[in-house]
Amino acid sequence: MRAITITDVAKHANVSKSTVSQYLNKRYEYMSENTRKKIEATIRELNYQPNIIARSLKQKSTFTVGVVVANILHTFSTQVTRAIENYFYEHGFHIIVCNADDDPEKEKNYIEMLRAKQVDGIIIFPTGDNLDLYQRMKRDQFPIVFMDRTIEDLNIATVMLDNHLAAKLAIDEFVARGYQDIAIITTSISRNISPRVERIQGYKAALQSHGLPVRPHYIKTADVAEIPHAMSEMLGLQQPPHAILAGNDIVLNEVLRYIKTRDLRIPHDVAVVGIDDVPFANFYTPEITTVKQPAIEMASQAAELLLNQINSTGEADTSVHRFQPTLLLRNSC
Structure with a gap:
């Protein structure tokens, strides 16, 4: 037939x-x-x-976009990717999702593969170490949007959280509940990943606004496998912290695991707040206070920015769009 x-x-x-x-x-x-x-x-x-191929040739579009995620294990990354897929599906596009594992070389390979497949644009959670590649895409006027992380001086449209405020909300709540010895732990900042750096900056500024000292030994950055060691160092201090801000959901998982294995009680022995809401926060014992990112709204903004570039509607928006976090009060502090 x-x-x-x-x-x-x-x-x-x-x-x-x-x-x-x-x-x-x-x-x-x-x-x-x-x-x-x-x-x-x-x-x-x-x-x-x-005939999708014929349609693509006629309209000079593959109706496909790429999403290069730094680490798909983050709850936020999963939520954002799902919302991006939903947005583009409603606009007649498919998406290809690639997980870079925070590896610049892997990210580079995925971006080059997506461009070889002639996707119409890419949303990237940038690792930060492929500046030449980002600049080349910019010179080619290839539609690109950064999500969650910013890289200065590239003038690439970016959607991310107000990370200073995220840390401030947590510190303000700790202080309001009487805590003064407050620590922060994040994953590695060796490549100056902007959310991690900004959350530490926000932590420092919030402590200073309350007249509290910034103690360097209360600030830990480490790869995930090294977080238990970092926790041991902090809690083994002569004056250990009585409250810990976990810089993201993966750090929170490790902090809670460490606390459980040491039979410590939350918040009696140490209070905890995590940046990024997690599915188990409501039914963990005790329930965990978190700072939530508006993932759906952020994803919709990034998708809209990319689609506008693809359709060449209006002057290109190369600004950084910051979204406000929300403190979800529970029982861990």
């Missing part, structure tokens, strides 16, 4: 090929409701499958 074509659909539905094309591109405003239903019924009756 020969393949059903758009011409067959148009003839069977008694409409023009251009009307069927408008329907396939979800431009329903160009037709009546009755025409839309008639084309829909015809496509179903004839079992018509659009």
